[in-house]
Each structure stands twice: as structure tokens, then as C-alpha cells.
Amino acid sequence: MKGLKIVATGRYVPDTAVTNDDMAKLVDTNDEWISSRTGIRQRRLAAGEPTSFMAVEAAKRALEAFSGEAEEIDLIVCSTITPDFHTPSVACLVARALGLKGAAAFDVSAACSGFVYALDIAQKYLETGAAKTALVLSAETLSHITNFEDRSTCVLFGDGAGACIVQPSDGRYASILGADAETAHVLYATIPYPPTPFEKEEALAKGRAFEVVNDGFIHMDGTEVYKFSTEAMPACIQAACEKLGVQPEALGLIIPHQANLRIVRTAMKRLGLPEDRAYLNIDRYGNTSSASIPLALDEANQEGRLQPGSLVALVGFGAGLTYGCALFSW
Numbered sequence: 432m433k434g435l436k437i438v439a440t441g442r443y444v445p446d447t448a449v450t451n452d453d454m455a456k457l458v459d460t461n462d463e464w465i466s467s468r469t470g471i472r473q474r475r476l477a478a479g480e481p482t483s484f485m486a487v488e489a490a491k492r493a494l495e496a497f498s499g500e501a502e503e504i505d506l507i508v509c510s511t512i513t514p515d516f517h518t519p520s521v522a523c524l525v526a527r528a529l530g531l532k533g534a535a536a537f538d539v540s541a542a543c544s545g546f547v548y549a550l551d552i553a554q555k556y557l558e559t560g561a562a563k564t565a566l567v568l569s570a571e572t573l574s575h576i577t578n579f580e581d582r583s584t585c586v587l588f589g590d591g592a593g594a595c596i597v598q599p600s601d602g603r604y605a606s607i608l609g610a611d612a613e614t615a616h617v618l619y620a621t622i623p624y625p626p627t628p629f630e631k632e633e634a635l636a637k638g639r640a641f642e643v644v645n646d647g648f649i650h651m652d653g654t655e656v657y658k659f660s661t662e663a664m665p666a667c668i669q670a671a672c673e674k675l676g677v678q679p680e681a682l683g684l685i686i687p688h689q690a691n692l693r694i695v696r697t698a699m700k701r702l703g704l705p706e707d708r709a710y711l712n713i714d715r716y717g718n719t720s721s722a723s724i725p726l727a728l729d730e731a732n733q734e735g736r737l738q739p740g741s742l743v744a745l746v747g748f749g750a751g752l753t754y755g756c757a758l759f760s761w
């Protein structure tokens with residue numbers, strides 16, 4: 432069976448809501464600039480909840496909505512760029528917290544495209560029969576890698592998690608994944624390892640893929656990422672539609688990565704689709720990296736925006752620079 436069916440969804444966001452006016456107390460910015468340039472009005476920021484805690488809470492809610500048993504889950508794939516530990520993975524911490532014994536569990540790192548990558552990996556396991564019921568989730572504590580003194584980035588990001596339970600189906604499925612890695616330097620956050628007694632800063636600097644500010648915070652050339660995103664988003668939706676032999680008009684709902692309202696508007700215009708064909712919640716959560724798509728998916732599901740049998744497109748783009756689109760029947 433080539434298709435997949437999302438049989439349950441769940442989400443978690445921290446209680447702490449930080450408005451644009453709150454951000455204006457930290458840096459030289461204002462509500463008008465943030466909302467008109469991005470569509471963001473507030474974001475939720477963790478008040479100590481680690482990434483794995485948010486992942487577990489989102490997974491619990493998906494399990495509550497699941498008509499089967501937790502023991503059926505035999506694969507856990509979690510997308511994150513802000514794990515609690517180098518090891519164990521967030522997926523393993525979810526398995527531990529929820530007692531999901533015997534499931535294969537691992538994380539994937541594809542930044543804001545991560546949920547689409549994770550779902551596509553799960554689809555391959557389901558298609559081959561290597562797994563029967565997958566828990567696919569994304570959880571991000573971007574506030575841990577945000578420089579709250581840098582107005583060009585700190586107003587954009589939020590924290591949260593989304594999860595779904597996936598099973599094989601005989602419905603339609605197509606995906607497009609890719610990376611334009613020659614532009615990797617326009618969006619990065621280093622891991623600022625303390626130097627070992629044997630390391631020399633000159634050798635480290637020379638060996639790095641590109642010149643960096645090694646402070647662990649997100650650094651972004653917003654204009655370059657904006658240009659990439661407005662092209663990558665419609666292009667990969669179009670390419671995924673071509674794989675299925677349908678026109679973008681056939682899509683019932685597009686759930687895009689929530690990075691910027693203007694990016695989504697431009698992409699929808701390029702696809703010739705009305706804006707309300709895309710699900711948007713960026714005003715409430717900001718950019719939560721790979722968590723943004725499953726968060727939006729769960730909200731769209733609860734709001735009844737997903738009709739049985741209709742075609743859904745999930746589309747992500749972000750650091751790497753990566754992109755991905757998954758198309759399937761709801």
C-alpha cells in the first residue's frame with residue numbers, strides 16, 4: 432500500500448503567550464512592523480518545558496485521539512533541531528515517557544522542513560511493511576537558540592510541538608524532498624562545543640563549512656531565505672501535484688510551514704489558488720520551525736477543515752536550505 436492515513440493528531444504549546452508589545456520591551460521593534468512584515472501577533476515561549484516534554488504532551492494527545500492501542504506503535508520518528516540531549520534522541524525520550532516498548536525510535540534534522548521529511552520516512556516504512564503504525568512528531572524549543580537582543584530574528588520564533596499517528600492506506604501519496612545546500616550559510620545556528628585541550632581555534636575556523644558566529648544562536652539572512660521560500664514553496668507543491676497527475680486546484684487544503692504570512696500569500700498567488708486554501712495560524716504561534724506543520728495540522732483537523740478523501744498538501748522550507756512537500760488523501 433503506497434498511501435498513508437493520519438488516524439490521530441495532537442499538539443502542545445507552552446502557556447506563556449508573548450505579544451509583539453512584549454517583544455518591544457526587549458528590542459527596538461513594534462507591533463506594526465512585526466505584524467505587517469510577518470503576520471505574527473504573538474508566540475508561545477517555553478517557561479522551562481524541555482523539547483521532549485512538549486513532544487510527549489503532543490504525543491499523549493494524539494494517542495488519546497487514536498482508536499487503537501499505544502502498543503501498536505512500532506516506529507517513532509521525531510523531527511527537531513532543538514533536542515534536549517545529543518543522545519538519547521527526543522524520539523527515545525517519548526518512547527520512555529509513554530512506555531512505547533519495542534518501537535524503532537530516532538530523530539531527523541531537516542529544520543523547518545523536518546516534519547515533511549519525518550512523515551516521508553514513515554511512509555517508506557509503512558509502504559514496505561517494515562512498520563504498521565508510526566508516531567510522527569516535531570517538537571522545537573527555538574527560544575533556546577534565539578538571541579533575544581537581535582530584533583531581526585527574535586520576533587519571529589516560537590516554541591511548540593505537534594504529533595500524529597500514521598498507518599498505511601491504499602489512498603494516493605506523492606512527495607518531493609530536496610536541499611539547496613550551497614546556500615546553507617544563509618540560515619544556521621552553531622553548536623558551541625567547548626574546545627578540547629587539543630583543538631586550535633584557527634584549525635576549527637578553517638575546517639568549518641563556512642564562516643560563522645559561533646554563539647549557538649540562529650543567524651539568518653532574511654531576504655535570501657525569503658527569496659528561496661517564495662520559489663521553493665510553490666515549486667515543490669507543483670512538482671508533487673505533477674507526480675500524482677493532478678493540478679494544484681485539486682488540493683483541498685495546503686498546510687504550509689508558518690514562517691511568514693507574506694511568503695504564503697506569494698506562493699498561493701503563484702499557484703493560482705485563493706489564500707484561504709492554505710491553513711494559517713502564524714498570528715498566534717510565530718515560526719515554530721518543524722513543529723509548525725503538525726501544530727497547524729492538528730488545529731485544522733479539530734476545526735473540521737480536512738474533509739475525508741480530500742487531498743492535503745504539507746509543505747515545508749527552511750535551513751539547509753531544505754524543502755519538502757507531501758501530498759496524500761485525508
Ligand code: UT7
Nearest residue numbers: 460461464468543582583586653654656657660690691749
Ligand atoms: O523558518 C525558516 C524560514 N525563514 C523564513 O522563511 C524567513 C524569511 N524571511 C522573512 O520572513 C523576512 O525577510 C523577515 C521577516 C525576516 C524580514 O522582513 P523584510 O521585509 O525582509 O525586512 P528586512 O530584513 O529587509 O529589514 C527591513 C528593515 C531594516 O531596516 P533598514 O535597514 O531598512 O533601516 C531592518 O533593520 O527593518 C529593520 N528591522 C526591524 N525593524 C523593526 C529588522 N527587524 C526589525 C524589527 N523591528 N523586529
